[in-house]
Amino acid sequence: MDSEKRQKESRVKLLITGNEAIAESAIQAGCRFYAGYPITPQNELTAYMAHHMQDRGGVFIQAEAETAAINMVYGASAAGARAMTSSSSPGISLKQEGISYLAGAELPSVIVNIMRGGPGLGNIAPAQSDYFQATRSGGHGDYHCLVLAPSTVQECYDLTALAFELSDKYRVPAIILGDGMLGQMMEPIVVTKFRAPSLKQSNKPWALTGCKDRKANVVKSFYLKEGDLEKFNLKLQSKYQKIQREEERWEELFLNDVKIVLVAYGSMARIAKGAVKALREKGKKVGLIRPISLWPFPKKAFAKIRKQYLVIEMSYGQMLEDVQLAVNGQAGIEFLGRSGGGVPSEAEIIAKVNKIYHG
Amino acid sequence: MDKIYAHPKSLRDVSTHYCPGCGHGLAHRLITEVVDELGIREKVIGVAPVGCAVVAYEYWDFDCSEAAHGRALAVATGIKRVRPENIVFTYQGDGDLAAIGTNETIHAANRGENLSVFFINNAVYGMTGGQMAPTTLLNQKTSTTPDGRCAQLQGFPLKISEMLALLPGVKYIERVSLHSPQEIIKTKKAMKKALINQMEGIGFSLVEILSPCPTYWGLSPKPALDWIKNTMVKEFPLGVIK
Amino acid sequence: MTERLIIAGSGGQGIMLLGKVLAEAALLSNKFVTWLPAYGPEVRGGAAHCMVIISDDEIGSPYIDQADTLIIMNQLSLAKFINRRKDNGLMIINSSLAESGKLAKAITGKFTDIAIGLGNIKVANMAALGMYLAHKKIISLKNIEKAMRKMAPKDKPELLKVNLEALKKGMEI
Incomplete structure (x- = not known):
């Protein structure tokens, strides 16, 4: 059987919501840790993770708050796992502290924002008013997250796996920016099996695994010595320039x-x-x-x-x-x-x- | 001849940034001694706080993560759930664990995360310049309670260990102190127990360590130890809480 | 061909499920399809509607302003959506729970009564779907039944049976 034919046969057509497509894609892409907190209109995503993560070798935690969820993701990512959290606008505001630290510690991670109306509690209708927050550093400091915006449920599925790939490649947090309409609507998608690296196979020499047969690793974003932070920030900037050159998509x-x-x-x-x-x-x-x-x-x-x-x-x-x-x-x-x-x-x-x- | 004293392998051979008479250096050392004695240096992952001990990873020679202020137990939860075979501990001050991180602390404890927590209580914020901590004693003067902590305005010293002891997910809590050699030995024993509990999968263990901050107590090192012994332990009695 | 449907009623009437069965059947018919839900803040008893678009071409907005077909399951929804029908659009009304008067191009069925007659009030939605199938030949009965079999809980065969019966009764109106 030639590979194209095999690929076709391994494809399944599914009718699911955008939220579920993101969750399924994440699991297939090797996401092994998810922490979330209830908020409309992204609850289907959290529920999907609750149903499937454990059976498929991952960890699901309903966190006590958005701040905790994003910091759990920080820990899981520091330990070398592909990790994700999701929320909607007000919850994403709460996560900004953690996102800044993820960027500062160069930890890969995927953050899903299924946007709703704001400012404040706003409403639960779809909106795109968190564009600034996502594309400019939403938290403190000179940093960027890679931001991908799906337009169909199929793209929710395709871009989530891509977000994990790019996030690992560049060691930057990646955001999937959708909205309540896309998150809650159903559309048929073609499911492809992604090849996900296992925790043991993943090539992350910086990860915290215990310092057996190597020097101790430290995951941090703190550079107190004069000149060190500027040096680190310049390193981030050159990484961002590379991303700008190579990862534009439209x-x-x-x-x-x-x-x-x-x-x-x-x-x-x-x-x-x-x-x-x-x-x-x-x-x-x-x-x-x-x-x-x-x-x-x-x-x-x-x-x-x-x-x-x-x-x-x-x-x-x-x-x-x-x-x-x-x-x-x-x-x-x-x-x-x-x-x-x-x-x-x-x-x-x-x-x-x-x-x-x-x- | 038997060697009875050595520099712990887990402790880097560097000088620390701590003030004279500060308890952090001692607590750091005790942790590294225990880690060496348990033979777990290659499995340990420490989570450092924000506060005076923010660069603890520059003194400990094993894998470590920084955590945002108060979030150490959320970070530790993420690490431990992904790598249950590793031994994960947090090291947190009173502001970190019992003020800005109260939510993370209570819920990690309530989930019964299999983690070890070393909680340094020195009744003050050190790194930022001696402000009131949740554990600051009544009448204690700090830069934000210039006339002393007043119950009507600032509430009472928060006894987070006693609060956590109410939770079924919590398996072991002990309050110890660094004010005398005997108490230091007890502190080391408690730390060891907290780590062994994790190794045996028993669950959430916390050691609260009363620790001197001579600088922001306005005392020299010896009177600072006496202040713990004569004053602080009245509010925070020593012993096994759970 | 593009068919835009709004299905409206109250929470608990199986509004979302009706839309999902249609969408799943459209998928089985190799059509493009979107399903978009809308709930009120109440979980049960509040207003609920969903929008389903079935097309031979890629679908732009999943939101429907003017519908080709309205399926209305109660009085409140009739008032809310009465002006959301295209000039020649089809309107199917559950006359057990909605008084439609003399509406042009509206067809009615006592779906809730049919469902009660079958011993399960929850299958009124399938009776409405049956009536829709009888009037618009966009999705085949075969694919609807296939979709229902696919979606039905495997441990409750009697549930599938009563849903299929309601579907048939709706078609016969």
Whole structure:
């Protein structure tokens, strides 16, 4: 049997929610530690982990708080395991302390944020208003997390495994940034078996395993001696530059012959895509750039197109700033955004495009 | 001739940053002696706190992790659950364990995590400049209680060990002190017991160690030891709590 | 072909399950499909609805503004969603629990009464699904039954049986 055929046969089609797809992908990618705390709209993820982690050789803990959950992940990661936590906006705010320490100690880890409305307790409707928090260092210090934004349930599955890979490769925390709509909706996915490294096989010479036949390892982010922290920060920065060079990801649609380029990510991009297709049917020259990596932001996607842009978000203009930086004044940028429960609809997008088109 | 004294293998041959008369250096050394005696240096993973002992890993010569302030027991939980064959302990001060980390402390204990906890109680925040700790005694002067701790305004000294003893997940708690050679011997024994408990899978064990902070008590080293003996043990009585 | 359905009622009426059976059957029919739930803050007895989109093409928004089909299981949901139907859209109403008056293009069935008659009030949802199948030939009965078999708890064969009976009764209305 050739490998392609074997691959096809090992594929299973499943109808699951985005939250469950993230959880299943994590387990298959070798996540061996999960700690979480209840919060809507990501509870299906925690429940899935509670049902499956132990049977499949992992650890599940319902933590006493988000702060504890993220710090448990810190410990598990320090011990060499692939580790994950998930939450939604208010809970992710609580985790920022731990995320800063993870970045400072260069510990791989995956943090899932199924965003809801804010600020404060906000509501449980889908939103994209944590973009700044995710892509700029959400906690203290000069650091970045790698941020991936799935747009379909299939991508929830594919990008979670990728997040573990990249997080291990670069030793940076990785964030899966979804929203309540994507987390709770069901869609069929094709399941692929990922090859996950076991705890013993994983190549992490820095991990805490007990100092048998080697010098003692220390996992830390503290550099008190003059000059040491600056040296370490410069090391982080050169790592971030490498990530920016090599890990930009995006999807393009109809950019060859285009007058207006829509820019949207995650759930919002699905709706934008619907609008683009409807507008194309009417002969309108409209295309789409869908950033998949939010940090690093896919600047390259914008380099060659000097057309009118329309940025659409479930926020009042956060990714907008990255588009402005990428375009750098070389093209016009319009914005359409709602947040707090409101989601820009296909009809609203079409109306806005028509206005720009003819205006 | 039998060798009766040696530098512990688990203790690095460096000088510490601790003030004269501070209890941390002694507590560090006792831990390394016990680790050596139990032959577990290659299995031990220590979790250092935020506070005066923040760089304990520069003195201990075995695998260690830093933890954010108060989160040592969450970090230790993560390590131990992933590597149950290793021996994992936390070393935490009173602010770390009983103020900012109270939640992590209570819930790790309540889950009955198979961990050993060394809790240094010196009734004050040292590293940040002698502020009131949760364990500061009534009338004790600190930089944030200039007229002495007042029950009406700042509440009472928190007896976290007695609180934890109520939890079924907790298997062993003892309060010991570093104020005299006899008490130091007892401290070492208690530390050993806490680690053996973990090795035998018995469960959550905590040793609270009353430890001198001459600098922020405004005393010289000898009177600081006397203050533990004559004053501090009245509020924090020594002995096995559970 | 794109079919957009809103299924609405109250918590405990099997609203989500009805949508999931449809979605699973759509998957078995090799269609693109999305299922999007919405609950009130109450766990039981509150408002509940889900949105299902079945299509031959990739689906954009899983959210439905104007539906091709509305399945309404109680009076409150009728009031809430009455204006969310396309001009030529189909409306299926559970007349056991909702008074529809003279609504254009609305068909009704006493789904809750049918379910009570079968000895299990919870299968009213499947009776409604049956009526839908009889009126729109997008998903085959065969795939619906296959989906139900796949989703049914293996240790309760009698539960599957009564659900299938309700489905048939709904089709016969």
